[in-house]
Structure formats: C-alpha cells, structure tokens
Amino acid sequence: MTKELRRLSFVVLVMFLSLFLATSWIQVVDADNLAQNSENTRTRLDSFQIQRGSIIVDGAAVASSVPSPDRYQYQRVYTDAAMWAPVTGYFNPVLQSATGIELAFNADLSGTGSNRFFSEIERILSGQPQQGLSVELTLDAAAQRAAYEALQGLQGAVVAIEPKTGRVLAMASTPGYDTNALASHDSDAVNAEHDRLAADPTKPLYNRAIAGKMNPPGSTFKVVVVAAALASGDWTMESTLPNPARYTLPGTDVQISNAWGGTCGPGATATIADALKLSCNIPMAQLAVELGDEQIRETAEKFGFNTEFEIPLKATASSYPSDLNAPETALTGFGQGQVTATPLQMAMVSAGVANDGAVMTPRMADAVIGDDFAVHQQFTDEAFDQVLDADDAAALTAVMVEGVESGAATGARIDGVDVAGKTGTAQNGEDEPYTLWFTGFAPADDPQIAVAVVVEDGGGKGQSGTGNELAAPIAKKVIEAVLGR
Structure with a gap:
C-alpha cells in the first residue's frame, strides 16, 4: 500500500468514526432533547397518536385523556x-x-421521552396501542381540598409540606380557573377564555x-431572625432586649x-421568647440590627431564600437582599x-x-409509572441545608407552641394537638391593604405537616384584618385534614 493510499484510508476511517459518533449522539444521548424541541413537528404529530398518561393523586387521576373525534384523537380532562x-x-x-405538571412532565406524559424507549419497543412488537406514562404526585387530596375550600372568596394560597421528606402535600391558589376550558380543542374559545382570565384584576x-x-412575609419572618440569633451561638430564647414603646430606626x-x-x-x-410569642416588632428590629444583615441573610438562605426551586414547577426565589x-x-x-417570600x-x-x-428540598412527584404500574x-x-442544631430547633419550637396556645397565633389551636406557629400581618404601603400570613407545623412532638398560608388584599378587610383572624384558621383546617381530625 502506498503512502498516499494509507493516508487516504486513515482520513476515511476518521470520517467514518466521526459520522458514527455524531449519529450515536443524536440517536441516543441527545434524542430526548430533540424529541422535546418545540420545532420538532414530527414528534408533535406522532404524539397525537398516543393516549397521554394520567396525573395521579392518592391513586386517582386528577388529569386524564379520553377519545376525541378530531385529528388530535384525545381530549385532556381534569377532575x-x-x-x-x-x-x-x-x-x-x-x-x-x-x-404546571403537564409541562414539567410533558416528555413522560406524552410518551415521547427516554423513559418510555424500551417499553415502547415491546409495545410496538406486541401490536398494542401506544400510551404515555403517568405521574404519581406527593399531594394529599384531603389537604388540597381543605386548603382550596378554606380559601374560597379570598385571594391567597396555601402550601403544605411533609417536614421529614420535603414532599408537597397541598398547593392551593385562589381565585382559580377551569383548566378544562383552556384544554379545549376550540382554539377561538380557548384564546377568548385566556384573554378574559389574563385581564381579570384578581x-x-x-x-x-x-x-x-x-x-412581604411580615412577622412570620421573625422565625428566621430568631433562628439566625440561635445559630450564631451568642443568643438564647431567654436573651433580653430593651423594651420601649417606640423605637427610632438607626440613623433616621x-x-x-x-x-x-x-x-x-x-x-x-423583653426576652426573645416573649418577642416571638407575642409578636413584638421593636425587640425583633433591635435584634436584627445586632445580628446584622449578613447573619440574617446566611440563615435565610439556608432556609431557601434567594434560591429558585424547581419542584418540578418553577418557584420564584424569595428574597433577602444584600448590603x-x-x-x-x-x-x-x-x-x-425589602424582604419578600412565597408561601x-x-x-x-x-x-x-x-x-x-x-431543611429538605421540596418536591411534588413520587414516581413516573406505566399503565402496568x-x-x-x-x-x-x-x-437542602442544616439551619439549626436539634436543641435550638426544639427551643424555637417550644416558643412557637406557646404562640399558638396563648400568644399571637391562637387562631390555629387544635384541641389535643400541640401546634407550633407564627402569624404575620404585613404592611404594603400607607393606604394599601395588609397581607396576612400564618406558618407552622404539627404535631409539635412528631411533625407530620408544615404549612404556610397567605391572604392578599387584606382578605377584603383592608387594614383591619390580621393573620391570626384570617390566615391561621385556614392553616388549622389543612392540618386537621392531614391528621385526620
């Protein structure tokens, strides 16, 4: 073989290997990304032939697909x-x-994702119709219903979490809307309904x-500030602060x-314990200045502030600013x-x-399953992170229990259950309605649920409503639903 021929053979071999690697990458490694590309018309048309998987809560489908006589073959239906x-x-x-979950798990639900590859080969060979995978969520149907019904007539939201795992048990937001109307195959009707909802001031x-x-989270954020103080090692729940009736902000x-x-x-x-139990602003303001914004921000970030979570829904980052x-x-x-927060x-x-x-990372899904389970x-x-040691967490818990038993959060009391909680009544401007809050957990000695409630627009009461009056009773109903009371 001549030198030129060997050189040509080597070049051909390199080209062949490059082509092999490129096609392998496209067909195997990058296949899922290509399949989910919004410009991939073939995948979209193929998906119409597949019955979309269900979204499941407590063993029942809250979203499913039924046959449709049009070209799309299946209609999405929501319970x-x-x-x-x-x-x-x-x-x-x-x-x-x-x-929502329809978007976050679209690849699995539509049957076009990599999770479905081998089972689809088996299904095609057997001649069975294609079907998407289903998603089992972490949510508790009873907690969700309790939250949604308790929020009726209000602009607000509830989130409940299982403390030991981070599993989301409830996620309600009101006012709501009919997802069936936006899933209709009548594009004119859908666009009209979407425009109406987008223009709604609520x-x-x-x-x-x-x-x-x-x-703004209002006084519920006092839990974070107290946690920062305990974590510093320089303060305990019995540490004291000056107790005036008026306090001038430093330098102003x-x-x-x-x-x-x-x-x-x-x-x-006043002790830190009393300031938290009674929800006193002045001692907490003084404590914040003593700690400094860096110490508070460090603790807040260990709780999750300044992090954008995907649970898998994208959650806006709550904010504790720098400097x-x-x-x-x-x-x-x-x-x-300048501090803001989501429920x-x-x-x-x-x-x-x-x-x-x-602190556990929150999540909304337990599993992706096939129709054969x-x-x-x-x-x-x-x-996610460790904010406090167990002893400091227990000390903070004890004062939060006192707050519900006889302090500023009595609206969350449940007979026979120790509930730990904190209310908040946040100002939004001189003439703006307050934002009303509650956050807490129960039972205090063996927590099964942590919950946060926000009621916007003052709950219709302007600046006369309080977190204890409107938000705490909502949390109570959600806790009772999870505990089966």
Missing part, C-alpha cells in the same frame, strides 16, 4: 379542575401549550403558592411601634422592608424548624 389548577396546569395540543392565572405577586427619625402601640410585656426588657443598611435591616427583623418558602421555614433544623422513575428525598 375538580379549579382546585388542582395550580398543580396540574393544562395541556392543549391545538395551541401547543402546557403549564389574577386567577397566578400560582400564588410559588409565584405571582411577591409579598423614623419611629416604629408594636402592633398595639405599647411595650412587649410589662418589664424594661442592607442598619434601618433597612431593622425593618426585616419583622418581615418588612412555599415560608412552609420550608416551618418544615426546617420541625425537622430538627434540617411498572416504575420508570422514582423520586427520592433530598436534603
């Missing part, structure tokens, strides 16, 4: 549509649109549980007061100023305290 809308979202093949398309309008002439205008108890000083000055830091001591985030705060100071993907618990 208790408005109640489950923040979770399922909707799927519409006509408009090529999807939201924003029913918002999932207030994880996104939408970001609210702006004064703040406690909600009732008086002092935090009768003494010249706050002393008066700004003082305001965050009672959840005002998901505040549920994570309570769940972390409940779980001996360990074979598990194609199993989701596991994942630790």
Whole structure:
C-alpha cells in the first residue's frame, strides 16, 4: 500500500468514526432533547397518536385523556379542575401549550421521552396501542381540598409540606380557573377564555403558592431572625432586649411601634421568647440590627431564600437582599422592608424548624409509572441545608407552641394537638391593604405537616384584618385534614 493510499484510508476511517459518533449522539444521548424541541413537528404529530398518561393523586387521576373525534384523537380532562389548577396546569395540543405538571412532565406524559424507549419497543412488537406514562404526585387530596375550600372568596394560597421528606402535600391558589376550558380543542374559545382570565384584576392565572405577586412575609419572618440569633451561638430564647414603646430606626427619625402601640410585656426588657410569642416588632428590629444583615441573610438562605426551586414547577426565589443598611435591616427583623417570600418558602421555614433544623428540598412527584404500574422513575428525598442544631430547633419550637396556645397565633389551636406557629400581618404601603400570613407545623412532638398560608388584599378587610383572624384558621383546617381530625 502506498503512502498516499494509507493516508487516504486513515482520513476515511476518521470520517467514518466521526459520522458514527455524531449519529450515536443524536440517536441516543441527545434524542430526548430533540424529541422535546418545540420545532420538532414530527414528534408533535406522532404524539397525537398516543393516549397521554394520567396525573395521579392518592391513586386517582386528577388529569386524564379520553377519545376525541378530531385529528388530535384525545381530549385532556381534569377532575375538580379549579382546585388542582395550580398543580396540574393544562395541556392543549391545538395551541401547543402546557403549564404546571403537564409541562414539567410533558416528555413522560406524552410518551415521547427516554423513559418510555424500551417499553415502547415491546409495545410496538406486541401490536398494542401506544400510551404515555403517568405521574404519581406527593399531594394529599384531603389537604388540597381543605386548603382550596378554606380559601374560597379570598385571594391567597396555601402550601403544605411533609417536614421529614420535603414532599408537597397541598398547593392551593385562589381565585382559580377551569383548566378544562383552556384544554379545549376550540382554539377561538380557548384564546377568548385566556384573554378574559389574563385581564381579570384578581389574577386567577397566578400560582400564588410559588409565584405571582411577591409579598412581604411580615412577622412570620421573625422565625428566621430568631433562628439566625440561635445559630450564631451568642443568643438564647431567654436573651433580653430593651423594651420601649417606640423605637427610632438607626440613623433616621423614623419611629416604629408594636402592633398595639405599647411595650412587649410589662418589664424594661423583653426576652426573645416573649418577642416571638407575642409578636413584638421593636425587640425583633433591635435584634436584627445586632445580628446584622449578613447573619440574617446566611440563615435565610439556608432556609431557601434567594434560591429558585424547581419542584418540578418553577418557584420564584424569595428574597433577602444584600448590603442592607442598619434601618433597612431593622425593618426585616419583622418581615418588612425589602424582604419578600412565597408561601412555599415560608412552609420550608416551618418544615426546617420541625425537622430538627434540617431543611429538605421540596418536591411534588413520587414516581413516573406505566399503565402496568411498572416504575420508570422514582423520586427520592433530598436534603437542602442544616439551619439549626436539634436543641435550638426544639427551643424555637417550644416558643412557637406557646404562640399558638396563648400568644399571637391562637387562631390555629387544635384541641389535643400541640401546634407550633407564627402569624404575620404585613404592611404594603400607607393606604394599601395588609397581607396576612400564618406558618407552622404539627404535631409539635412528631411533625407530620408544615404549612404556610397567605391572604392578599387584606382578605377584603383592608387594614383591619390580621393573620391570626384570617390566615391561621385556614392553616388549622389543612392540618386537621392531614391528621385526620
């Protein structure tokens, strides 16, 4: 063989190997990405031949597909549509649109993802019709119904979490909307309904549980500030702070007061325990200044602040900003100023305290399964961060229990159950309605549920409503549903 021929043979071999590697990459490694590309018309048309998998809660389908006489062959149908809308979202093949779990698990539900590859080969060889995979969610149907019904007539949201695992048990947002109307194959009707919902001033398309309008967490954030103090090692629940009836923010002439205008108890000083139990603003503002914004932000971030979670729904990051000055830091001591939070985030705060100071990453799915119940993907618990040691978490829990028994959060009391909780009544501007909050967990000695509730627009009461009056009773109903009471 001549030198030139050997060189040519080598070049051909390299080209062949390059082609082999490229096709292997496309067909195996990158196949799922290509299949899910919105520009892939073939995959979209093929998906019409496949009966979309179900979304399952407690063994029952909350979203399923039924035969349809049009070219799309199957119509998506939702049970208790408005109640489950923040979770399922909707799927519409006509408009090529999807939201919620329908979007997050589209590859599996549509039967076009890599999880389905080998089972589809077997199905094709056997001549059986194609069918997408189903998704089993972590949610508790009783908790979801309790949350949704308790929120009726309000603009608000509820998130409940299993503290030890991070499994989401409830995610409700009101006002809701009919996902069946947005899944219709009548594109004109769907567009008209979407435009109507988008123009509604109450924003029913918002999932207030994880996104939408970001609210100040008010006094529920005091749990984070107290956790920061305990984690520093320099403070205990019995540490004291000055107890004036008015407090001037550092370096300003702006004064703040406690909600009732008086002092935090009768003494010249107030303990951190009393400040949390009674929900006193002044001691917490002073504590925040003593700790500094960096210490508070570090603790807040261990609870999940400043992190955008995908659970798998995308949750807007709750915010504790950097580089706050002393008066700004003082305001965050009672959840005002520049700090904002979602109900998901505040549920994570309570769940972390409940779980001996360990925060778990929230998740909404347990498994992806086939129609033969074979598990194609199993989701596991994942630790997010450790905020407190077990002793400090127990000390914080004890004061949160006192807050529900005889403090500022009595609206969440349940006979025979120790509930740990904290309310919040957050200001939004001089003439704006308050945002009302509750976060807590139960039973305190063996936590099964952590919950957060937000009620926007003052619950229709402007600046006269409170978190204890409106948000805490909603949390109570969700806790009772999970505990079977």
